[in-house]
Amino acid sequence: MHTLEAREIAVCYGPLEAVHDASFKVDQGEIVALVGSNGAGKTSTLKALMGLLPMARGEILWNGEPITRLPASARVANGIALSPEGRRLFPRMTVLENLQVGAHTVRNASLRNRAMDQVYALFPRVAERRAQLAGSLSGGEQQMVAIGRAMMAQPRLLMLDEPSLGLAPKIIAEIAHAIQQLNRDSGLSIILVEQNANLALQLSHHAYVLEQGKVVLSGTGQELLADDFVRKSYLGA
Numbered sequence: 622m623h624t625l626e627a628r629e630i631a632v633c634y635g636p637l638e639a640v641h642d643a644s645f646k647v648d649q650g651e652i653v654a655l656v657g658s659n660g661a662g663k664t665s666t667l668k669a670l671m672g673l674l675p676m677a678r679g680e681i682l683w684n685g686e687p688i689t690r691l692p693a694s695a696r697v698a699n700g701i702a703l704s705p706e707g708r709r710l711f712p713r714m715t716v717l718e719n720l721q722v723g724a725h726t727v728r729n730a731s732l733r734n735r736a737m738d739q740v741y742a743l744f745p746r747v748a749e750r751r752a753q754l755a756g757s758l759s760g761g762e763q764q765m766v767a768i769g770r771a772m773m774a775q776p777r778l779l780m781l782d783e784p785s786l787g788l789a790p791k792i793i794a795e796i797a798h799a800i801q802q803l804n805r806d807s808g809l810s811i812i813l814v815e816q817n818a819n820l821a822l823q824l825s826h827h828a829y830v831l832e833q834g835k836v837v838l839s840g841t842g843q844e845l846l847a848d849d850f851v852r853k854s855y856l857g858a
């Protein structure tokens with residue numbers, strides 16, 4: 622079983638505590654959303670889970686084992702991958718080369734090819750554009766490549782930071798469909814960070830609301846969609 626548990630994790634930037642003793646868990650095959658407004662600490666939380674930011678306190682357990690002190694590369698090798706906010710592609714490299722970057726921890730060539738086939742099956746548009754420079758793609762296509770690049774590491778837990786940001790509704794629907802397909806077809810666990818709370822809660826089995834680095838509320842996606850506080854604060858009701 623692949624499970625992730627964050628126990629009272631804290632992330633500080635100098636005197637600023639961006640994540641304040643946040644606890645949450647992700648069971649195998651779950652889509653878990655972290656929602657909250659700009660600056661609530663969502664990106665900092667993902668970076669801490671990935672090992673890209675040091676934690677001031679707390680512990681991260683992956684399959685029951687502490688990974689708190691492992692570097693990011695070891696976490697990737699253990700099955701955790703991140704598609705970062707802003708996509709962060711290499712614009713002057715081709716789509717194919719960007720995908721290959723995501724597979725650099727996968728030693729076995731046939732596993733790499735299988736991962737590539739999975740990405741192309743999920744996003745046929747990425748397959749069509751494989752020889753193009755990543756910087757020449759539309760925002761939606763770049764987002765697909767960013768998710769694909771994370772998938773190339775063959776993770777068991779995929780973390781997506783703001784996949785809908787800046788995209789048109791039609792493309793958001795395509796990305797949402799791909800997220801559900803990945804989760805349903807391969808039992809992949811997903812942490813979805815979104816300012817678009819409506820989208821995140823629709824997609825997620827379980828969700829946590831972050832405010833000023835603290836988890837202030839949690840429940841199933843459906844429970845939070847119906848919650849008065851969430852409706853007023855995050856759904857514009």
Ligand code: ATP
Nearest residue numbers: 634637639657658659660661662663664665666816
């Ligand atoms: P966003 O949706 O804007 O990314 P977020 O919920 O992901 O918001 P974080 O990016 O984690 O929030 O930021 C949490 C807090 O930490 C904010 O107050 C932010 O200004 C601060 N912060 C983030 N990165 C840094 C940094 N590198 N140095 C100093 N402060 C930072």
